[in-house]
Amino acid sequence: MRLGVLDVGSNTVHLLVVDAHPGARPLPAYSHKETLKLAELLDADGAISEEGIVRISSTLTQARRISEDKGVEELLPFATSAVREASNAEEVLDRVAQDTGIELEVLSGADEARLTFLAVRRWFGWSAGRLLVLDIGGGSLEIAYGLDEEPDAVASLPLGAGRLTSARLPGDPPEQGDVRDLRRHVRAEIARVVGEFSRLGPPDHVVGTSKTFKQLARIAGAPGPGEGQNAQRELDRGSLEEWVPKLAAMTAEERAQLPGVSEGRARQLVAGALVAEGAMDLFGVTRLEICPWALREGVILRRLGGLGGVG
DSSP, X not given: OEEEEEEEXXXXXXXXXXXXXXXXXXXXXXXXXXXXXXXXXXXXXXXXXXXXXXHHHHHHHHXXXXXXXXXXXXXXXXXXXXXXXXXXXXXXXXXXXXHHSOOOEEOOHHHHHHHHHHXXXXXXXXXXXXXXXXXXXXXXXXXXXXXXXSOSEEEEESOOHHHHHHHHOOSSSOXXXXXXXXXXXXXXXXXXXXXXXXXXXXXXXXXXXXXXXXXXXXXXXXXXXXXXXXXXXXXXHHHHHHHHHHHHHSOHHHHTTSTTOOGGGSTTHHHHHHHHXXXXXXTTOSEEXXXXXXXXXXXXXXXXXXXXXXX
């Protein structure tokens, strides 16, 4: 069947159309993205503004129309931290449903971590052993660890690259003092949960997902998209540590000229790099592998598994 996954994230609304059936690898057929940057559309009370609600509804209406044009049989719409943590989340969901006919399933941080872990497990298989999965989104950092398809431990921290940039790195390039303060904040937050994972033993394989990790790996020399989805891509902590001060000294326009860095995400790359560096350091990770599958693929796999919906 042809499925459409509609992901309302902190940075973008992403429609992924795949051809899939149980027991087979989902094959991507079409992808459509619109940049929203919901973190920048919040008012002083943490509510999504009227402009933000209108933009979400307009973008989802367009995505639904595209999904119909592409022959999607079933649409799986969900939202993550930006909507989940908005002070007017219920109003946003009601308005969007009324305006578009699309009822968004709001995933918890734990849901995000579990579904991303499922996608990574299916990609690497059982031979990868115990997996530690790190996923840096626009609004949150998800961490998951386990041996099976259901992780043994998960955590979701408010350390998304977009969120941190809006709140703590106003300059372009950011002030050195702001970068130091953010570094301390990130590491303090991650340090609170490290023990929950360390007690389970060292992982056999460490994996990073999300656009942030992909861009950092590309900057550090990983193969580009021309090498195909199956090319092995890694991020070495030593290389990352060398790049963090370089990225912090650049303007967003300069970062956007680096290989693999999109203009829309260039401004938040410093915050993302600080989260990646902090997580790798505190978890004792010297090198991780990039997985092309993440949350959207996890939603598809859960649906194909017949477990009902995305929750």
